[in-house]
Amino acid sequence: MREIPERDQRLPATRRSGIGRRELLTGLGTLSAGLSLGTVGVTGPARAATAPWAPHAQYRRRQRGQWVARHGLTGSQYQRAFTNYARQGYRLTNISGYTVRGQPRFAAIWEKRRGPAWVARHGMTSAQYQTEFSRRAREGYRLTDISGYTVRGQPRFAAIWEKRRGPAWVARHGMTGSQYQTEFSTRSRDGYRLVHVSGYGVGGSAQYAAIWEKRSGPAWVARHGMTSAQYQTEFSRRAREGYRLVHVSGYSVRGGPRFAAIWEKRAGPGWVARHDMTSSQYQGEFESYAYQGYRLVHISGYSDRRGARYAAIWESEGLSPGDIRTIDRFLDGYRRRNGITGLSVAITRDERLVFAKGYGFANSDTRELVRPSHRFRVASISKPITAVAIMELVETNQLALDDPVFGSDGVLGTRYGTPTYGPAITTSNPNRVTVDHLLEHTSGWQNTPNDPMFNYLDKDQEELIEFVVANRPLQTEPGTSYQYSNFGYCVLGRIIEAVSGQSYEDYVRTAILAPAGISRMEIAGDTEALRKSGEVTYYGSNAYNIPVARMDAHGGWVGTPIDLCRFLTRVDGQPRKRDILDAATTTELYDVEGPNPNYGEGWTVMSTWRGHNGAMPGSLGFMVQRTDGFAFAALANTRPSSDRFGNSLKQAVDNAIDNVDSWPSFDLF
DSSP: OEEEEEEOOOOOOOOOOOOOSOOOOSOOOOOOOBOOOOOOOOOOOSOOOOOOOOTTOOOOOBSSSEEEEEEEEOHHHHHHHHHHHHHTTOEEEEEEEEEETTEEEEEEEEEEBOOSOEEEEEEEOHHHHHHHHHHHHHTTOEEEEEEEEEETTEEEEEEEEEOOOOSOEEEEEEEEHHHHHHHHHHHHHTTOEEEEEEEEEETTEEEEEEEEEOOOOSOEEEEEEEOHHHHHHHHHHHHHTTOEEEEEEEEEETTEEEEEEEEEOOOOSOEEEEEEEOHHHHHHHHHHHHTTTEEEEEEEEEEETTEEEEEEEEEESSSOHHHHHHHHHHHHHHHHHTTOSEEEEEEEETTEEEEEEEEEEEETTTTEEOOTTOBEEOGGGHHHHHHHHHHHHHHTTSOOTTOBOSSTTSSSTTTTOOOOBOTTOOOSSTTOOBHHHHHHTOSSOOSOSSOGGGSOTTSOHHHHHHHHHHHSOBSSOTTSOOOOOHHHHHHHHHHHHHHHSSOHHHHHIIIIIGGGTOOSOEEOOSSGGGOOTTBOOOBSTTTTSSOTGGGHHHHOEEEOHHHHHHHHHTSSOOSSSOOSSOHHHHHHHHOOOSSOTTBOSSSEEOSSEEEEEEEETTEEEEEEEETTSEEEEEEESBOOGGGTTSHHHHHHHHHHHHTOSOOOSOBOO
């Protein structure tokens, strides 16, 4: 590793353009306009964890602008992406070329913002790059990004130029390590600071391409030729000294990773950096930081003997690092105290998603970390979803809340038989269980002494309902007593099917979830082998010995906290996002008219919040709309004995929200 001296330069900027030595190919080009993004945050040492996500995925976010990042692209995929984003008004701001098993790959960042004319090229030989470089210099363009990589032993280059004024600058490429060190020292003496460096391996040795600008700025330091361990040591040292990483280049020399990096000693938004990430690890970190309000500002792809690797830098645009630590303290603290394997949380403010994060493990055996995209069983949080589906049928005049359920004139007729009262109950109008009774848990059925939905495992849904109707007499007269009943919501699912002519799952996904922008929720499988894609593993006894699919309407859905927050924003009666139900129906949904003063149609209704909890073996959750504009959903893959119904979980999220100093104005949905 070569030491490059730290500098604190105070030289005036000039407007002169510098010209480099040899350097591009036919590839891409465009001129564009658009908007930029801002930031705030803290340092973080390198390395990553594990995460499930599709390769080449992308993420976009609106604040003061839009941006897109892609990785693992072949040359043709990169060209298509470039062309597509250029048509949409995006400009390329960061390009990294690298080789994986002899094949070129690309990682890139595009921003939709206004700016000067620009042009980009990739796949250039050294001679082609030099020709393009000289041409662009004559036309008044300055090099802003350069990436060297190797294809079949020969160097190739990808680069970006912008047509704008600025301080004097100089660029070089094809430098050996010693040539780069000499050039660095010369430029430093002349008052130039290194702003960009790209390492790449050629013939078993490292070469470098770099850009210097003659301008003042904070103290800075640069290093190159570092192994992964040396880079980690330097990173940690500089973080302690108050330096922030502003640029990193990962590259491969004889199959071993090396790093070149630049740090500056200055204040700025919070930031985190990671290196030695696999594609899936990078995608997982990308997703996690995006939902905490971080924006990817730099990406470098490289490879080692195992395959593709990535180094990246993110800067915060949302919550301060201190506020994120506050949230972590409450939520991860709750998880650890209660022995929960994995927990995921999403928070909205005024119908905008402002934070989402996973804690712990989606799978403890593989050490797969929980990401915001992981799906969980939501258990009884399914009930508010079913209630909204029923109210949609009421609103469209396909059903009435006072419709009888059973009997010759009932919604379900005598398909399942006719329920009977117990011997101690007398009434002049027996068997008049209505739709509203089921919604409010006042049908006369109750979960105790043994909940039929968790028993009689040999019976399918139809057989179970027939059995309960015939053998579990109503214990109270309908409408007179609140008795929580999972079975009642199972019956509501069959009402939805009878009225809509669709399966319960299909109707809810089409009529309720799709209008809310939710596409990944579905009914769970019963066994570990039947987990859905991206679904966590559940922990605790009997987590896979329950008929979850049979519980569809009262406890069968799987989804993410972000999905549940999307649902909340479409049933809250607020004006920013269009609700699924009209105002009168929404009011009816939350009206408390039954014997329980804190339960409406499928929703717990309190003075400062409404929502629902969910709990079953291996699962715990809470979904809440607060009256102060905040809403949240939290889901866990363990049901702790210390918090069986999630009240402490709800309190932990409430405490986290209440102790954050400042919330961002963006929307991460």
